[in-house]
Amino acid sequence: MSYRKKIVELIIKSLNFGCDIFFYMKKIKYTLTFGLLFVFLCSFTGITEDVAAALKSGNAFKLSKFFQEKVDLTILDESDLISKLEAEQKLYAFFRENQPSNFEILHQGESKSGLEYTIGKLVTDNGNYRVSFYIKKTSNSEFIQQIIIDTE
Numbered sequence: 001m002s003y004r005k006k007i008v009e010l011i012i013k014s015l016n017f018g019c020d021i022f023f024y025m026k027k028i029k030y031t032l033t034f035g036l037l038f039v040f041l042c043s044f045t046g047i048t049e050d051v052a053a054a055l056k057s058g059n060a061f062k063l064s065k066f067f068q069e070k071v072d073l074t075i076l077d078e079s080d081l082i083s084k085l086e087a088e089q090k091l092y093a094f095f096r097e098n099q100p101s102n103f104e105i106l107h108q109g110e111s112k113s114g115l116e117y118t119i120g121k122l123v124t125d126n127g128n129y130r131v132s133f134y135i136k137k138t139s140n141s142e143f144i145q146q147i148i149i150d151t152e
Helices: 003-042 048-057 060-064 084-097
Strands: 067-075 078-083 100-110 116-124 127-137 142-151
Touching: 048 060, 048 100, 048 116, 048 127, 060 084, 067 084, 078 084, 084 142
Parallel strands: 067 142
Antiparallel strands: 067 078, 100 116, 116 127, 127 142
């Protein structure tokens, strides 16, 4: 075999090897991109999904886990800044009178003051209610600052 043929074969092999490396690098790039995108999207859910599940099941105790010591609670025409325990008791009474069967998130966003908000529809055996809650984020936690339950 001549040197030219050997050189040509080596060049072809190196080109094929280069294509394999390119293929694997591209695969790694896409895997990392989709992985980071997944993590990024998951970070937006925070406590919102847990709060929605607690509303759907009418579980005032679960909902109160997301309160700080004071929460701004509005149920229909009654509004006040109350303690976590009082808010849990009022929500328990509301859910006892209006047994939820579903909660559907209609809209989410962020207010100008930096609070995340969620607006949803609470379906109960006594009718539908519009529920809004505002979540405040600190450096190491998230909590509900305000909940508003109003007739739809």
